[in-house]
Amino acid sequence: MMKDLNVNLDMSKILREQLRNYIDITDVEFDYILSHFSFKKFKKHQFLIQEGQFVLNDYFLLSGCVKSYYTDEIGKIHILLFAIQDWWITDYEAYYYHKNAKVNIDCLEDTEVLCLSNENREKLCREFHQVEHFFRKKTNRRNVALQNRILSLLSSSAKERYEKFVQDYPSLVQKLPKHIVAAYLGVTRETLSRLYAPNN
Amino acid sequence: MMKDLNVNLDMSKILREQLRNYIDITDVEFDYILSHFSFKKFKKHQFLIQEGQFVLNDYFLLSGCVKSYYTDEIGKIHILLFAIQDWWITDYEAYYYHKNAKVNIDCLEDTEVLCLSNENREKLCREFHQVEHFFRKKTNRRNVALQNRILSLLSSSAKERYEKFVQDYPSLVQKLPKHIVAAYLGVTRETLSRLYAPNN
Numbered sequence: 485m486m487k488d489l490n491v492n493l494d495m496s497k498i499l500r501e502q503l504r505n506y507i508d509i510t511d512v513e514f515d516y517i518l519s520h521f522s523f524k525k526f527k528k529h530q531f532l533i534q535e536g537q538f539v540l541n542d543y544f545l546l547s548g549c550v551k552s553y554y555t556d557e558i559g560k561i562h563i564l565l566f567a568i569q570d571w572w573i574t575d576y577e578a579y580y581y582h583k584n585a586k587v588n589i590d591c592l593e594d595t596e597v598l599c600l601s602n603e604n605r606e607k608l609c610r611e612f613h614q615v616e617h618f619f620r621k622k623t624n625r626r627n628v629a630l631q632n633r634i635l636s637l638l639s640s641s642a643k644e645r646y647e648k649f650v651q652d653y654p655s656l657v658q659k660l661p662k663h664i665v666a667a668y669l670g671v672t673r674e675t676l677s678r679l680y681a682p683n684n
Numbered sequence: 685m686m687k688d689l690n691v692n693l694d695m696s697k698i699l700r701e702q703l704r705n706y707i708d709i710t711d712v713e714f715d716y717i718l719s720h721f722s723f724k725k726f727k728k729h730q731f732l733i734q735e736g737q738f739v740l741n742d743y744f745l746l747s748g749c750v751k752s753y754y755t756d757e758i759g760k761i762h763i764l765l766f767a768i769q770d771w772w773i774t775d776y777e778a779y780y781y782h783k784n785a786k787v788n789i790d791c792l793e794d795t796e797v798l799c800l801s802n803e804n805r806e807k808l809c810r811e812f813h814q815v816e817h818f819f820r821k822k823t824n825r826r827n828v829a830l831q832n833r834i835l836s837l838l839s840s841s842a843k844e845r846y847e848k849f850v851q852d853y854p855s856l857v858q859k860l861p862k863h864i865v866a867a868y869l870g871v872t873r874e875t876l877s878r879l880y881a882p883n884n
Contacts, residue, residue, distance in 0.1 A: 554835055554838055556838060556839055556841070556844075557839070557841055557844060558841075562838035564831070564834055564835075564838075575831075576824065576827050576828055576831060577828040577831060577832070580824050580828065581828070586835060587835075609817065609820065613813040613816060616813060616816045616817055616820055617809065617816055619820055620809065620816055620819055620820040620823060623820060623823040623824060623827060624776065624780050624823060626827055627776050627823060627826055627827055627830060628776055628777040628780065628781070630827060630830035630831060630834065631764070631775075631776060631777060631830060632777070633834055634764055634830065634833055634834055634837065635754055635764075635786060635787075637834065637837045637838070638754055638756060638762040638764075638837070639756055639757070641756075641757055641758075644756075644757060
């Protein structure tokens with residue numbers, strides 16, 4: 485599954501661009517930062533993270549699409565979040581605090597990622613104030629996404645949940661299978677079809 | 685509502701202690717950091733944040749207890765989170781990105797807080813790598829709390845939601861009015877009474 489990073493120098497531009505949206509780094513600094521990441525390719529349906537397992541990495545998506553989900557005590561699947569190109573995803577409680585994963589993350593299509601261990605993340609944050617700044621800002625954003633997911637779950641109207649979904653994941657609306665969108669919204673496929681229709 | 689910080693030097697120890705759990709700072713540095721906060725006292729039922737309003741501050745609780753809640757489109761109240769002594773709380777989307785608040789935060793009892801504006805937070809993070817580290821780590825923790833709140837909302841069993849609540853807020857279980865706990869868990873007061881009973 486692991487591939488040589490050199491193959492993917494082009495793709496590393498996606499990470500460099502994201503870093504440079506927040507901080508000023510030279511090419512030499514970026515190459516040093518990048519050397520702390522590893523590259524992985526996953527096929528559709530493969531797992532980045534499986535419930536109950538140790539979580540080594542945070543994943544930066546270069547391509548593809550994944551979903552994180554939780555299986556409740558009666559075996560029902562609940563989708564927490566999706567991630568697409570240039571999003572970060574992992575089970576953060578397990579990643580930060582060396583616990584086993586509570587959620588699963590699997591691929592909705594073939595997916596390429598850059599992996600960053602928590603050890604390397606802390607090392608880079610110690611070495612570069614700017615990298616610490618970058619990760620603080622990204623974590624702020626994730627906080628907002630999580631708060632919005634909570635607000636979406638608490639909304640009593642399917643229409644409002646659908647509108648929040650379109651706002652959070654504009655590029656996913658047409659791309660994802662309808663049954664996955666329905667599971668994320670907690671509605672039936674019939675209800676979802678009505679929401680997709682115009683003038684609703 | 686605003687009081688002189690000098691009155692509360694004793695209380696500022698709570699903040700210093702929290703900072704020192706993460707970073708090494710001298711007393712002089714702490715005093716400088718503290719000078720960027722203001723002190724406020726709120727009475728029970730007063731609001732730290734009201735839906736639709738501009739959000740200036742993040743709040744560090746010195747004493748008391750607050751709840752953040754969301755009112756859905758049919759007027760039903762949903763409790764997102766509580767905060768107690770040494771917790772931070774605000775509407776982070778509004779705070780970070782200069783938007784109007786989507787949630788309300790009000791006091792379940794008389795509450796004293798230290799307020800930090802986003803401008804001062806960014807200033808301190810620029811000036812001290814260590815303060816940036818502190819806020820990254822605290823934001824990581826908030827992420828985990830939010831993820832756990834999502835998992836709690838997705839749990840189909842009231843018992844499991846109750847157990848997560850006890851785990852997240854051990855000191856609140858006996859302190860909060862039962863109807864507030866029931867609203868947080870999304871159960872009736874009767875169901876809650878059964879959950880409180882032993883051997884359940």
